[in-house]
Amino acid sequence: MLKIAIDAVGGDYYPQNPVKGAIMVLEEREDIHIILLGPEELVQNEIAKQGYSGDRLTVVNAPEIIGMDESPSVALKTKKHSSIAIGLTMHAQGKCDAFFSAGNTGALLGASMFILGKIEGVLRPTIGSIYPSIEGNKLMLDVGANIDVKPEALVQFGIMGKVFVENILGIKNPKLGLMNIGEEEEKGREAVRQAYAMLRERDDFVGNIEGRDVMKAKADVYICDGFVGNLLLKLGESIPENILEIIRRSERAKTLSKEELGLIKSVMLDALAPFDYQLIGGVPFLGINGVSMVGHGGSTPLAIKNSILSAEKIVLKKVNEQIKAALN
Amino acid sequence: MLKIAIDAVGGDYYPQNPVKGAIMVLEEREDIHIILLGPEELVQNEIAKQGYSGDRLTVVNAPEIIGMDESPSVALKTKKHSSIAIGLTMHAQGKCDAFFSAGNTGALLGASMFILGKIEGVLRPTIGSIYPSIEGNKLMLDVGANIDVKPEALVQFGIMGKVFVENILGIKNPKLGLMNIGEEEEKGREAVRQAYAMLRERDDFVGNIEGRDVMKAKADVYICDGFVGNLLLKLGESIPENILEIIRRSERAKTLSKEELGLIKSVMLDALAPFDYQLIGGVPFLGINGVSMVGHGGSTPLAIKNSILSAEKIVLKKVNEQIKAALN
Known part of the structure; x- marks a missing residue:
């Protein structure tokens, strides 16, 4: 069974969103095991609150939290027990197949380079x-x-x-x-x-x-x-939000009924959902010798679920082996 | 009376759009004189077609046309009698107060640098x-x-x-x-x-x-x-066109009536008109020792009219003298 490790304290809405995204995957799929990393009590409480009780969810204690705006180099030097450091180390040791975080991108990239290294032949991940x-x-x-x-x-x-x-x-x-x-x-x-x-x-x-x-x-x-x-x-x-605002403030908007404005807003948001970073799953660091994925800080549970499912695909399709072959 | 020279053979829609834009200005204002540069017969015919007969419009023969995709350096070397070369030379000689073209930006910038030069102290126009x-x-x-x-x-x-x-x-x-x-x-x-x-x-x-x-x-x-x-x-x-297309192709669009789709399109185009480069007037090369303005190749007559009125403001407000002072 594939094991995917998730940073439970990454992103703007932790631990709720990473925990919720993980549980969404576990409820939908029976062949994935998830490891949540973060301060143990915080994570366990959130799991209890959200009510998952199956056996395909493990919590690994990672007491230190790297902030979104923290300097990556300082964070990696001073916080050896962060979810990012421990999760990637577990991945390097083969204890999980992939790692995902919606947290500090710079710290995740730095740690991935240091702990997992580059795929042979890659100049820059x-x-x-x-x-x-x-x-x-x-x-x-x-x-x-x-x-x-x-x-x-x-x-x-x-x-x-x-x-x-x-x-x-x-x-x-x-x-x-x-x-x-x-x-x-x-x-x-x-x-x-x-x-x-x-x-x-x-x-x-x-x-x-x-x-x-x-x-x-x-x-x-x-x-x-x-x-x-x-x-x-x-x-x-920024397009959906700003375009809607420009429409709202336009002279033309003053001639519209509330219903018409509501329709326009709703159609735009539906059609432009693909632009919404809160719904888009993460993307891996390509060129890293492992599967290390980062999501937007604002990732919703759905985005985190999508990220986990992408990570699974990357592992199963042996993307890194294909990259190695393609570069030669 | 302010004299503004216009490239009658610049942009994607010449001579009709530059001539139309010029006439729009002349009809609205009585204190501006416009000089149209291009192959004389072509320009005179277009003026006759559009029907302007006042005395604040002069045509100056410039028989060579620089294409939109032509190499600026080659064009400037080989076409000494282009509208751009003659118009800017007239400006340098004080025969007009500003020059506008919706034509080849690179050629216009190169010729402006060569013929008008830089404002003292400017590193790069x-x-x-x-x-x-x-x-x-x-x-x-x-x-x-x-x-x-x-x-x-x-x-x-x-x-x-x-x-x-x-x-x-x-x-x-x-x-x-x-x-x-x-x-x-x-x-x-x-x-x-x-x-x-x-x-x-x-x-x-x-x-x-x-x-x-x-x-x-x-x-x-x-x-x-x-x-x-x-x-x-x-x-x-590209936002207005592409966002409309994304909406048109969305699943949600299939649930809408023709009227609803029409309303959305019309409101978006109205509200997003500020994004429409065909309506936006030109911008001067800042740092050039003169008033040399470039407009989008697709400029409509309205955009050209707006460009001419901006050129007037730049002259009257002595923008270049202000730039010189601000840089010191």
């Missing part, structure tokens, strides 16, 4: 994020782990991202696109131009992707450095 | 763009003219942008924000971190702005390099 489009979810990477990126690493992001979207998003023959400020190959920063020259030889490369084309699904994997990706991701995440 | 927010229009800059930018130049972008939004957008006490991937000052690329350290001393600096905060109006001037700005701008421009 990367973190991607689901990006919604008119044709469903796509993957953008990197979205914040790597600020300055060499062209060779950008190409690897694309290759690793492709394995992810094929296996986890179920996209057949995924296409790679390079985020840039024009279609022509001589556009953009030096590293981007060099990455273009390397990617050009690949059949799965569709060329440069401009900002206007991300939501148009011109590719399945959007390659960029973490500075650009983080800005584009967060702008995208 | 920059091109900004209006960015809509829940509290109205803001300015993002640079959006494509400068890919790799030194920290000192980023700071100057902010100072020049501030003069623009105060005078042209009418924002009182504008605040400067630095596009970054986190709120903390140690976040981001080296140049961005150094720019933060310089900006920190200013009372008008509100700190780093994340992607999610652009539309929230956390600042009035968003400072970034042209790679980041171009991607954020084009993603923003």
